[in-house]
Amino acid sequence: DIQMTQSPSSLSASVGDRVTITCRASQGISNNLAWYQQKPGKVPNLLIFAASTLQSGVPSRFSGSGSGTDFTLTISSLQPEDVATYYCQKYNSAPPLPFGGGTKVEIK
Amino acid sequence: QVQLVQSGGGVVQPGRSLKLSCVASGFTFGRYGMHWVRQAPGKGLEWLAVVSYGATHTYYADSVRGRFTISRDNSNNTLYLEMSSLRVEDTAVYYCAKVFGGNSFYYFDSWGQGTLVIVSS
Numbered sequence: 001d002i003q004m005t006q007s008p009s010s011l012s013a014s015v016g017d018r019v020t021i022t023c024r025a026s027q028g029i030s031n032n033l034a035w036y037q038q039k040p041g042k043v044p045n046l047l048i049f050a051a052s053t054l055q056s057g058v059p060s061r062f063s064g065s066g067s068g069t070d071f072t073l074t075i076s077s078l079q080p081e082d083v084a085t086y087y088c089q090k091y092n093s094a095p096p097l098p099f100g101g102g103t104k105v106e107i108k
Numbered sequence: 109q110v111q112l113v114q115s116g117g118g119v120v121q122p123g124r125s126l127k128l129s130c131v132a133s134g135f136t137f138g139r140y141g142m143h144w145v146r147q148a149p150g151k152g153l154e155w156l157a158v159v160s161y162g163a164t165h166t167y168y169a170d171s172v173r174g175r176f177t178i179s180r181d182n183s184n185n186t187l188y189l190e191m192s193s194l195r196v197e198d199t200a201v202y203y204c205a206k207v208f209g210g211n212s213f214y215y216f217d218s219w220g221q222g223t224l225v226i227v228s229s
Contacts, residue, residue: 024210
């Protein structure tokens with residue numbers, strides 16, 4: 001089974017900072033990667049699919065890149081409302097459909 | 109708009125069973141694969157199971173295979189997760205999720221509100 005590994009597990013940054021989260025797949029998954037945002041006490045919400053395509057309504061300060069085994073989620077200018085845990089997930093292949101372990105983003 | 113309304117959570121003793129429901133509206137339920145995902149307290153998301161749009165195919169995570177059963181009733185727009193032989197480590201918030209598009213293994217574009225299951229004696 002393919003494993004998804006995220007790093008770091010948590011980070012603290014200042015408002016306006018550029019934040020980068022990485023996700024690594026144990027085998028190549030082409031661009032079949034999604035990113036979800038889960039704000040404290042809330043339901044997960046789709047941010048990005050196909051590694052780099054923003055879901056409708058997602059602010060343009062979010063971006064995704066990568067293909068194969070290495071992927072990144074970038075927040076170009078961190079805002080207070082971006083405090084959340086972010087998860088990557090591989091899809092479009094036989095199950096399981098694992099999530100990464102999550103990256104908790106806090107404001108410094 | 110898409111709505112997934114969950115019910116059926118609660119407190120249950122180890123070894124007992126519980127059945128979760130997820131009622132869908134706002135889309136043609138029978139055209140989409142559906143999944144269950146859980147989140148233990150303070151932990152990350154764990155994918156559990158998928159059922160194809162026609163209920164002909166089901167797949168499970170190793171952690172629940174043989175104990176949990178995913179099913180659906182397309183005539184009533186309802187997804188189910190029947191959980192048996194429950195363990196303390198099954199304590200979690202359980203989410204149902206809808207896939208985007210016709211591929212049952214695609215990413216999730218809508219989630220239920222979550223329902224808490226506590227397994228405790």
